[in-house]
Amino acid sequence: MxxxxxxxxxxxxxxxxxxxxxxxxxxxxxxxxxxxxxxxEIGSTFADTWLFERVPVDLLPSVSRLVAGYSLAVVVGVVAGIALGLSRRARLTSEPVVEFLRALPAPALIPFALLLFGTGTNSKVFIIALGTVWPILLNTIDGVRGLESQQLDMARSYRIPSRSVLLHIILPAASPRIFAGMRTSLSIGIILMVISEMVASANGLGYFILQSQRGFEIPEMWTGIVVIGLLGFVLNWLFLRVEARVLFWHRGAKGLLGDSAAAPAVESSADGHGPDDAEGRGPEAATAPDVPSTARSSRPVS
Amino acid sequence: MLGGRLRDWAPRLMGISAILVVLEVCSRTGVLPRESFPPVSEIYGSLLGLLVEPGLWIEVGRTMRGWAVGLLLAALLAVPLGMLLGASKRAFQMSRLVIEFLRPVPSVALIPLAVLVFGVGQDMKVFLVAFACFWPILFQSIYGVQDVDPVARDTARSYGLPPLARFARIILPSAAPYIATGLRISSAIALILALTAELVVGAPGLGRAIVVSQISGSITQMYALILATGLLGWLLNTVFLSVERRLLRWHPSHREVAL
Known part of the structure; x- marks a missing residue:
């Protein structure tokens, strides 16, 4: 039917x-x-260039820098975010610095990174990490602060060790927001990967398309643009898969944390409607929680 | 955003001054190499010197012009299109694949193309800014229209409100906060793209000024310009937030939470 x-x-x-x-x-x-x-012509150039001659030369270095910078940002953002989310004093103390660094457009720091790390891989990883850490950090702070204080009080009165509190109460409660931040950061990371390779670089996708343009190798430039587009598409898709798997319990709850009754109810209604509504269209379902989160994440940190 | 009680200001000031003092001491004592990390006081001195000269303001004006024109262009294109796609399920489905494929394409991948087609001037900057800002505004508009309360919409229809009135009284007000969020996100993106166009390609503006001072070895001035850029970004965000709050005071998401 x-x-x-x-x-x-x-x-x-x-x-x-x-x-x-x-x-x-x-x-x-x-x-x-x-x-x-x-x-x-673009098609045939694509086959000549990217199957698989330039893959190890340009694609792999780009992706490995992105992975390194992004992982660094996730680790730092989540750890610092939990610390700042739990302590009001630390949050207030760091607020002006965080607000300033977050508002500073990351490409403006490329000359600084070149000064600090030279023209090698490190400066690119640094720029990617610095640009992607803020959405993760701010969303983690918000996620930790959204935790109900009763849960923490209960854990304390049952004398649950703080390690378990962190792993079993705080992290799961904050994880939907952490993922929302990580998703925003992923697209920023791809942008910064390309930008950082356009300045003082010897390989990478950004270097490739800029060099092709300067050499008036127009079909090559187009294939580079297509590869970057495909890379963005694939990474986004992979991210949604991982998110759906990690947050399967949260699916369809659309960020309404703390309302434990809502999650199963929405879950079952989602099943009722078939995959069309809540989950099948990964992108919308997953960006929708993004809406309030981006709106909230730019409010004051305190 | 910077309101709040006096009591909250003490730790904020402490945090900022602690960082500044540590940086100052580190570069004065040579823990950080002085030629790459000039003392903070010198950077601020350089910034103050730049503020009274017209040169900095000309660069800021160039950057902001690309920012403003690109953002405006993106909003003019994306808001109507987003509302259309949000209102019609069929149109949304037809364009879904195109949007989903184009959206993750980082706008910066189009820099070479933009240079070819528009040259290295203001047009190229505007194109990049507009392309990058188009997507957040488009998506927020789609969500905003899709999120209209169906009861309100159906009630308006059954009372026979003409389409124009339904649009002005039901759809637009409930989509407005979403669009405002899209605009605010886009304003930050627009600044990033404007700076990138200046840094990478050399379009005139703050980004090029940063590169020029780095290449010419005036590191202090480079830091002063980076500082100015950060302040500009912070200022834009603050202005957007407060305008948004004022215009959308009536909306639940902006009401003060009473406890």
Whole structure:
């Protein structure tokens, strides 16, 4: 009963992308525009360049820098966020510095990073980590502060060791917000990866597209843009998979933490509607909690 | 954001002055190499010197012009489109794949293309800013319209409110906070992109000034400019927050929580 409309819905999704690609292909084939090469040429250049000749040269260094910087930011952001979320005094003390560094656009620090670490990998990892740490930090603080004080009091009166309190009460309660921050940070990280490679670099995706442009190798430049787009798409998709798995208990609760009755109720109604509503469309379902979180995360830290 | 009681100010001031003192001492005693890390007092002195000269303000003006025009362009395109996509399920489904694919494409990947098509001037900066800001505003508009209370919408329809009135009285007010959030997020993104265009490509503005002072070896001035950039970003965020709060005072998400 439901399959028929779903098949047509499914096909409907491909009308516009297909149309756009076809339109560009037809237009570019006869337009003979130097900056917008024909689709077939981009395709063949893509096969020549990225299967798999330049993968170890440009793609792998980029991705490994992104992974290094991003992991660093996650560790620092979560650890510092929990500490600041639990202590009001520490939060107030660090507020002006955090607010300033967060407002400082990370690319402005590229010259500083070059001065500090030279032109190698370290300066790029530093820039990525510095740019991505703030959404994670602020969301972790908010997540920890959203914890009900009764839970902490109860844990204390039962003399649960602080390690277990951290692992079994604080971290799970804050994890939806932590993931919301990590998702914001992931896209920032990709942007900073590309930017940092455009300045004083010898390899990487950002270096590749800028060099191709400067050498007027237009099809190569386009393939680089496509690779970066695909990388962003794949990483985003992977992130949503991981998030759905880690936060399966929170699915559909849309950030309404602390309302323990709401989670199962929403869960079952989501099952009732089928995967269309709450979970199937990963992106919307997962960004929706982002809305209040981004709105809140920029309020004062205290 | 910086209101609050006097009691909260003591730790804030303490935190900031502790950091400044530590940095000052570290570079004066040579723990940090002096040529790369000039003392904080010198940086502030340099910034004060820059503030009274027109040069800094010209650069700030160039950066802010790219910021403003790009942000405005993005809002003019994204808000109507987002409302349309939020209102029509079919349109949303048709464009979903295109949006989902284009959104994670980092705008900075388009820098080379933008340079080719627009050159290295203001147009290129505006294009990059507008492209990057388009997505957050678009998504917030879609969510805002989709989040309209169905009871309010259906009530308005059954009372026979004409579409225009429904839009002005129901849809727009309930989508406004979402759009405001989108604009605020985008204002930070716009600054990042404007600076990137100046740093990487060399469009005139604060970013290029930072690079020029680094290359010419006036490190103190480089730090002063970075400091100015951070203050600019902080100022923009604060202004957006307070305007948002004032305009949307009536909305539940902005009401003071009474305890």
């Amino acid at each position: 439901r399959t028929a409309p779903r098949v047509s819905d499914f096909l409907l999704q491909f009308v516009l992308p297909g149309g756009l690609l076809l339109g560009y292909g037809v237009w570019s084939a006869q337009a003979d525009n130097f900056y917008f090469p024909p689709l077939t």
